[in-house]
Amino acid sequence: xxxxxxxxxxxxxxxxxxxxxxxxxxxxxxxxxxxxxxxxxxxxxxxxxxxxxxxxxxxxxxxxxxxxxxxxxxxxxxxxxxxxxxxxxxxxxxxxxxxxxxxxxxxxxxxxxxxxxxxxxxxxxxxxxxxxxxxxxxxxxxxxxxxxxxxxxxxxxxxxxxxxxxxxxxxxxxxxxxxxxxxxxxxxxxxxxxxxxxxxxxxxxxxxxxxxxxxxxxxxxxxxxxxxxxxxxxxxxxxxxxxxxxxxxxxxxxxxxxx
Amino acid sequence: xxxxxxxxxxxxxxxxxxxxxxxxxxxxxxxxxxxxxxxxxxxxxxxxxxxxxxxxxxxxxxxxxxxxxxxxxxxxxxxxxxxxxxxxxxxxxxxxxxxxxxxxxxxxxxxxxxxxxxxxxxxxxxxxxxxxxxxxxxxxxxxxxxxxxxxxxxxxxxxxxxxxxxxxxxxxxxxxxxxxxxxxxxxxxxxxxxxxxxxxxxxxxxxxxxxxxxxxxxxxxxxxxxxxxxxxxxxxxxxxxxxxxxxxxxxxxxxxxxxxxxxxxxxxxxxxxxxxxxxxxxxxxxxxxxxxxxxxxxxxxxxxxxxxxxxxxxxxxxxxxxxxxxxxxxxxxxxxxxxxxxxxxxxxxxxxxxxxxxxxxxxxxxxxxxxxxxxxxxxxxxxxxxxxxxxxxxxxxxxxxxxxxxxxxxxxxxxxxxxxxxxxxxxxxxxxxxxxxxxxxxxxxxxxxxxxxxxxxxxxxxxxxxxxxxxxxxxxxxxxxxxxxxxxxxxxxxxxxxxxxxxxxxxxxxxxxxxxxxxxxxxxxxxxxxxxxxxxxxxxxxxxxxxxxxxxxxxxxxxxxxxxxxxxxxxxxxxxxxxxxxxxxxxxxxxxxxxxxxxxxxxxxxxxx
Numbered sequence: 001x002x003x004x005x006x007x008x009x010x011x012x013x014x015x016x017x018x019x020x021x022x023x024x025x026x027x028x029x030x031x032x033x034x035x036x037x038x039x040x041x042x043x044x045x046x047x048x049x050x051x052x053x054x055x056x057x058x059x060x061x062x063x064x065x066x067x068x069x070x071x072x073x074x075x076x077x078x079x080x081x082x083x084x085x086x087x088x089x090x091x092x093x094x095x096x097x098x099x100x101x102x103x104x105x106x107x108x109x110x111x112x113x114x115x116x117x118x119x120x121x122x123x124x125x126x127x128x129x130x131x132x133x134x135x136x137x138x139x140x141x142x143x144x145x146x147x148x149x150x151x152x153x154x155x156x157x158x159x160x161x162x163x164x165x166x167x168x169x170x171x172x173x174x175x176x177x178x179x180x181x182x183x184x185x186x187x188x189x190x191x192x193x194x195x196x197x198x199x200x201x202x203x204x205x206x207x208x209x210x211x212x213x214x215x216x217x218x219x220x221x222x223x224x225x226x227x228x229x230x231x232x233x234x235x236x237x238x239x240x241x242x243x244x245x246x247x248x249x250x251x252x253x254x255x256x257x258x259x
Numbered sequence: 260x261x262x263x264x265x266x267x268x269x270x271x272x273x274x275x276x277x278x279x280x281x282x283x284x285x286x287x288x289x290x291x292x293x294x295x296x297x298x299x300x301x302x303x304x305x306x307x308x309x310x311x312x313x314x315x316x317x318x319x320x321x322x323x324x325x326x327x328x329x330x331x332x333x334x335x336x337x338x339x340x341x342x343x344x345x346x347x348x349x350x351x352x353x354x355x356x357x358x359x360x361x362x363x364x365x366x367x368x369x370x371x372x373x374x375x376x377x378x379x380x381x382x383x384x385x386x387x388x389x390x391x392x393x394x395x396x397x398x399x400x401x402x403x404x405x406x407x408x409x410x411x412x413x414x415x416x417x418x419x420x421x422x423x424x425x426x427x428x429x430x431x432x433x434x435x436x437x438x439x440x441x442x443x444x445x446x447x448x449x450x451x452x453x454x455x456x457x458x459x460x461x462x463x464x465x466x467x468x469x470x471x472x473x474x475x476x477x478x479x480x481x482x483x484x485x486x487x488x489x490x491x492x493x494x495x496x497x498x499x500x501x502x503x504x505x506x507x508x509x510x511x512x513x514x515x516x517x518x519x520x521x522x523x524x525x526x527x528x529x530x531x532x533x534x535x536x537x538x539x540x541x542x543x544x545x546x547x548x549x550x551x552x553x554x555x556x557x558x559x560x561x562x563x564x565x566x567x568x569x570x571x572x573x574x575x576x577x578x579x580x581x582x583x584x585x586x587x588x589x590x591x592x593x594x595x596x597x598x599x600x601x602x603x604x605x606x607x608x609x610x611x612x613x614x615x616x617x618x619x620x621x622x623x624x625x626x627x628x629x630x631x632x633x634x635x636x637x638x639x640x641x642x643x644x645x646x647x648x649x650x651x652x653x654x655x656x657x658x659x660x661x662x663x664x665x666x667x668x669x670x671x672x673x674x675x676x677x678x679x680x681x682x683x684x685x686x687x688x689x690x691x692x693x694x695x696x697x698x699x700x701x702x703x704x705x706x707x708x709x710x711x712x713x714x715x716x717x718x719x720x721x722x723x724x725x726x727x728x729x730x731x732x733x734x735x736x737x738x739x740x741x742x743x744x745x746x747x748x749x750x751x752x753x754x755x756x757x758x759x760x761x762x763x764x765x766x767x768x769x770x771x772x773x774x775x776x777x778x779x780x781x782x783x784x785x786x787x788x789x790x791x792x793x794x795x796x797x798x799x800x801x802x803x804x805x806x807x808x809x810x811x812x813x814x815x816x817x818x819x820x821x822x823x824x825x826x827x828x829x830x831x832x833x834x835x836x837x838x839x840x841x842x843x844x845x846x847x848x849x850x851x852x853x854x855x856x857x858x859x860x861x862x863x864x865x866x867x868x
Contacts, residue, residue: 011399018396026384098379099397100356100371168307253359256352257294 012102019109020116038120042073046128053189061191063132063220066125070219071188071212073121078154078208079179081114085158086165086175093259103252104245107162111155115147129219137222146214149233153207156240159248166251166258186212207236268507281332283368284449284481285354290363292324292349292505323349324360325505331449331498336475336482338492338499338513342525346505347485351453354483369448369481372398383427387418387437390426394441408444415440415470432460439463443470450474452484471495489524493517522853528821535825539860546859550839553855555798555846559584560606560613562844563801567603567619570804578627579620580604581645583636587800588662588687588709593631594697594803595707596669599677602629604801609637612644620645625652631669635660662687663709667720670706679703682724685735686710691764692735694791694799695771695813698806699779705733714745725752734758764793765823768815772830775812786810787840788831792849793817799844811842818854831858832865 028034046069054064061067085107089096092106129136165171186208187195195203203209210233217223323346331337341347352358353365380397381390391412395405405412413419416436418429426434443450452471472495474480486492492499492513499516501508501524509519522540523533554569556562567573582593584606593604605616612620620628628645630637633656645654657672659665670678683705685693693700693707700707708724711717716724724732725748732749734741737760749756759774761767776782789806791799793815806813814830817823831838841858843850 010401014402015396018393022382022385022389022393025389026382029384092380095380095397097352097357101397170305256358 012105015101015105016109016112019105020113023109023113024116035120038117039123042069042076042121043124043127045069045072046124049189057190059189059191059194063134066128066132066134066220067216068189069125069128070215071186073118073125074150074212074215075183075186075188075208076121077114077118078150078157078211079183080117081111081154082157082161083175083179084110084114085154086161086172088158089162089166089255090169090259096259097256103255104159104248107158107248108155111151111158114154115151118147125219134220136219139218139222139224142214142218142225145230146211146218146233149214149237150211152234152237152241153211156237156242156244159241159244161244163244163248163251163255166255182206182208188212207233207240210236268509281334283330284333284335285329285331285337285368285483286366287327287329287350287354288364288366290324290327290350290353290360290365291322292346292353292358293361294321294323323505324353324502326363327502327505327507328363329500329507329510331481331483333481334475334479335498336484336496336513338496338516339483339485339502340487340489340492340499340516340520340524341502342487344504345502347502348453350502351451351483351485355451367449371449371451372442372445372447381426381434381438384425386423386425387429388422391437391441394438398442398445400445404445412437412440412444415444415466432463436463439467439470443467443474446474446478447480450480450482452482468495489517489521518853521851522857523821526819526821528823528825532821532825535828536821536857539857539864542860542864544860544863546856546863548855548859550859550862551841551843551855553843553845553850554802555844555849556615558613558615559797559800560608561615562798563603563605564615564619566801566805567605570603571808573603573804574623576601576603576623577625578602578629579623579625580629580631581607581616581637581641582631582800583607583609584797584800585609586632586636586662587690587796589631589636589665590800591690591693592662592666592669592707594801595683595700595705596629596631596673597803598701598704598807599673601804601807603804606801607637607641610640611638612641612648617644617648621648625649628652628654630654630656632656632665633658633660636665663711663717663720666707666709667717667723670708670723673706677704678728679705680728680730681705681733682708682729682731683733683735684708684710684716684720684724684741686713686740689735689740690796691791691793691815692759692767692771694796694802695768695815696733696735696759696775697803697813698781698789698811699775701803701807702779702781710736710741713740714742716745721748725749725754729754732756736760764815765817765820765826768813769826769830772812772814781810782812782834782837784810785837785839786812786834787842788834788838789813790827790841790843790845790850791815792845793823795845795849798846798849802844809840809842816850818850824854824857828858828861831862835862835865838862 028037031037033040046065049072050065050068053059053068088106088110089103095101096103161171161175186206187203192200192203210229214225214229214233217225327350339347339350349358353360354367355371356367380394382393385393391409392402392405396402413422416433416439418433418437421429421433450471471482475482482495484492484495496513498511499513500510501516501520503524509516519537519540522536554562554565556565578600580593580597580602582590582604584590585608590604590606597604605619607613607616628649630642630645642654642656645652657665657668659668681703683693683696683700685707687709699705708720732754734746734756736758741758746756757774759767759771761770787809789799789802789811791813794817805811814827816827831841841855841862843855
């Protein structure tokens with residue numbers, strides 16, 4: 001791995017924050033409610049989904065809307081960050097072609113921006129928690145740790161996708177399908193208990209299952225996640241990051257010829 | 260774009276002593292850049308899989324740069340010249356660190372401010388203020404640096420009033436100004452400028468140049484400039500390199516390289532021609548320009564007036580011919596008709612008499628004006644104007660609207676015993692050949708005939724040609740214009756035909772010139788060479804009377820074609836003893852001062868030897 005000097009670090013950090021603030025400004029420019037949408041959006045989503053699922057499926061879940069919003073917001077964080085990160089290199093082709101710049105900053109910035117969005121949507125989660133009178137426990141202090149795991153995982157996946165999509169644009173189309181499939185393969189709207197027996201071991205290989213469960217444990221069920229669980233979540237995040245990072249580093253030199 | 264491009268190395272003029280004294284800032288060492296064209300076009304998995312299966316990957320190679328080496332020292336202002344697609348920008352990208360060379364290395368000593376295509380990274384939705392911070396960040400400035408220099412940037416870009424307006428509402432010039440201001444607010448070690456100076460208005464361009472000059476003079480910044488603009492490179496740079504199709508053609512001082520590029524860059528021609536011109540260019544002697552004369556009026560209508568003034572007795576001439584200047588074929592007819600009694604030819608716009616012609620006619624005592632063409636070619640308004648400004652003159656209008664009919668009418672109009680015993684038969688587009696023939700045809704008062712269309716000769720034209728008035732018909736045009744079968748009547752009447760047809764205009768020129776010389780030894784006495792641009796002969800349309808008075812030989816030239824230039828060099832060298840003057844018909848866009856100087860150099864050198 002290359003060594004990065006301190007001024008370069010500072011420079012890269014400034015680029016990152018500038019890009020995040022640019023995305024933030026652009027997202028809410030000229031909308032009347034502006035940043036409120038970041039809170040309102042997951043909340044309205046939750047209303048729709050809980051209306052649908054509590055009418056048609058009737059799962060026996062306590063505080064179902066809270067169960068739902070916890071899962072779907074976290075999943076959205078992963079889905080949005082990987083999707084936007086994937087297109088980040090292609091979208092900044094004009095820059096990559098013209099200035100010498102650390103290319104990995106582009107997917108990383110997208111992931112960070114989605115994290116900022118997620119933090120805003122936590123307000124909606126808090127509102128729902130208050131409504132259902134679920135008192136926060138000390139276990140909620142594990143949240144930053146979980147966000148770190150998810151961040152590692154999403155960044156790794158984002159690096160991998162952004163590098164590959166430069167060479168094969170098909171991946172861009174394919175990914176939206178994968179995300180949809182993944183949404184249903186993760187217990188976001190349904191309890192794990194309804195899964196057939198053979199699915200349970202498979203589910204153990206779904207990182208999002210672990211992250212979502214982790215979040216529900218600390219926010220909904222008031223449980224303390226065990227060491228094994230932490231290690232699994234961390235391990236999956238680190239593995240994704242390493243694969244994504246090294247693939248990106250290997251391919252980035254050729255980007256300019258293809259973007 | 261020229262198809263035949265020479266890429267050989269012409270030479271280097273950097274003195275070793277000079278380069279060793281300064282620190283090397285940029286060192287490009289045997290750099291090649293290879294693009295894989297097959298992979299370039301593959302954008303999806305299917306294509307990739309197919310290509311993989313067919314083993315077509317890494318198949319087509321394109322060498323954008325081939326073994327380029329150069330060194331730029333501290334404080335140098337280094338120009339990179341070259342035609343489009345020659346690899347200049349690729350080289351700059353490699354130096355800027357955006358692109359990695361396929362082979363060789365590029366070493367940079369210091370930080371680089373790249374001005375490659377300004378405004379990369381601007382977001383049109385954001386305001387100018389936001390963009391300044393964003394772009395500054397992308398260029399690697401720190402936040403405090405941008406804050407400190409914010410006012411400076413705004414002031415340079417002249418956008419104080421519009422700071423909080425989204426960039427999409429800005430004009431492109433304003434965007435370019437901001438981009439340039441941000442990029443040059445820092446004092447870098449190396450500044451890279453890629454044709455950015457061509458954006459923005461004149462004032463801004465000057466401002467940019469001043470800023471670059473300040474960086475050079477006050478801060479000893481090393482600058483690399485890419486440009487098509489020769490003059491700009493010559494003005495700003497001290498050293499330069501010319502790159503053609505990925506090869507270094509020549510490097511050295513900016514002045515030398517620019518001069519060579521100006522003459523050879525973007526021109527077509529064989530390597531021998533190029534070498535000959537290059538060698539001539541390197542000849543330090545300065546020719547005297549007494550031997551040169553140029554006819555180039557502000558418009559095509561002004562040139563005939565100049566010609567008339569330099570014609571001996573031209574202004575005392577009692578009769579003139581007026582032809583429509585936009586119709587070259589009719590102008591040629593005017594010259595042919597003029598040969599009968601050497602009347603000067605003036606040209607007019609189809610709708611009105613140009614002011615300069617109007618003035619000239621009023622100055623002269625004119626008793627007769629012959630107007631060539633019906634109202635389609637010259638409007639009645641022109642004739643009415645002539646009646647007003649020259650009431651004493653008799654105005655004769657040859658009222659025909661097609662070139663072919665007009666030619667015939669003119670022949671009939673002139674008394675048949677005045678015309679010579681030879682005639683020219685040609686087609687409407689063959690202006691170059693007619694011009695080449697003009698000295699001979701004018702001297703011999705040859706009438707000019709046009710075909711109706713390809714391969715069709717008008718009936719009465721044919722009758723006149725075979726009627727016995729002519730001993731010979733000179734045919735200007737190949738088989739495609741005059742196929743053998745349409746010439747059968749001449750054979751029957753026993754009239755010999757001489758056909759002139761060359762591979763290209765220059766070849767035709769040679770054929771005609773040598774044919775004429777075999778008959779008339781005009782070039783044995785003192786003569787003048789008339790240079791006419793093949794692409795735009797509009798300044799030569801009324802030169803007929805002058806060709807006779809000056810005893811001229813006409814040479815057509817394409818200043819973009821080195822072979823054409825050297826062809827004429829050879830002619831001039833062969834005739835150096837009797838050549839008294841070189842006359843150019845065309846302004847500096849047709850014949851640049853450098854072209855003229857080279858010709859003179861060549862002439863003087865051959866005179867010396």
